[in-house]
Amino acid sequence: MPDAARSRRRAVSHMPDLANVPKLTDHYFLRTKQVVERFGDKEVTYAVFMRRPVISTPRLVVEFLEKAARERGVRFGIELLRKEGEWVGAGDPLIYITGPLRHLIDLETLYLQRLGAPCVAAYNAYVMCQELPKVAFIAMDARHCAGAEMAEMMAYAASVGSAAAKAEVGAIGFIGNATTETAHYFDRESGLGTMPHALIGYAGSTVRAAEMYHETFPDEPLTILADFFGQEITDALAVARRFPELAAAGRLSVRLDTHGGRYIEGLDLARSYEVLERHAPKSIRGYRTEAELRYLVGTGVSAAAIWALRKALDKAGFKKVKIVGSSGFSPAKCRMMAAANAPLDVVGTGSYLPDQWPETYATADIVAYDGVPLVKLGREFLLRKPADAETAGK
Secondary structure (H helix, E strand, C coil): CCCHHHHHHCCCCCCCCHHHHHHHCCHHHHHHHHHHHHHCCCEEEEEEEECCCEECCCHHHHHHHHHHHHHHCCCCEEEECCCCCCEECCCCEEEEEEEEHHHHHHHHHHHHHCCHHHHHHHHHHHHHHHHCCCCEEEECCHHHCCCHHHHHHHHHHHHHHHHHHHHHHCCCEEEEECCCCCHHHHCCCCCCCCCCHHHHHHHCCHHHHHHHHHHHCCCCCEEEECCCCCCHHHHHHHHHHHCHHHHHCCCEEEEECCCCCCCCCCCCHHHHHHHHHHHCHHHHCCCCCHHHHHHHHCCCCCHHHHHHHHHHHHHCCCCCCEEEECCCCCHHHHHHHHHCCCCCCEEEECCCCCCCHHHHCEEEEEEEECCEECCCCCCHHHCCCHHHHHHCCC
């Protein structure tokens, strides 16, 4: 595996070609650029901010601006008001960018695209890792991303949010992701993952799919999906009995991915309440919202489902078989899993992706022209404060 420092220095894979900026940026920026070229340039300072609390995730913006400055033969001053991984309040400037207006004006669209969504995704990833510090996470968002550029941003975001939770609460955090292209953000050479539902359908049974996988990759740990035939408990136990050595060595995992249209094998609403009353009674006592109850005792991969599988495995003597939870693991769901002390070993998630896209909009305003502070009315909070000069970049 590459060392962390080398992984951190790796260049962005999907940075736009500067020659395409006129086709990619907002047209009014191009018109302004032409006006400035005709009437004379000024040095300006932009303040970049978000309208909601986020985790600072600036690296893709910085790399893009540095590349643009090199190619245009100019210098941009880039001041980070918050280090990568730091919490940032709503409306607090994240970055001050200083340089010639002629060369900055047409870049705004592109650098804002690389800031907002990663900052929100990093915040979500941080919250999830903080809620479940003893659980390892795998980023499985690639299929839900709008192309390779977004996938790059989301992998970077998960790594930043994870690192923040590791530093703050000693969380295990994100240990990898689904694709090799962005695995470097997790200090890996390749993506993680074993079998999709398609392999079980191809094999005709969960046990046969496990046999095929193990024969093809005999030296790897084995993670099986248990929900294809709606026999999560039966099939999990059958695979464990088929591979007792892997089970005893802790190299066998069962992934629960039951969809929200049904309960796992052996559960219904009443039995789900019984499971949690037995193993996590505090989680269902007191007021819970409808959404919280769904995560605890509802259909799909609930806390009750995870407890039921764990107890079935333990009763059969397979205490070292691990449980992987997937299907809708958002910050809210992770919070309920923590409330129920659900016995998860790993969570596979794409639900750290922002679910309210308007929250991801980053904004930039010019706050100084040729060194003179000036900003549009109502945005005075973006002007430099005396403390900014002391904290910038630290």
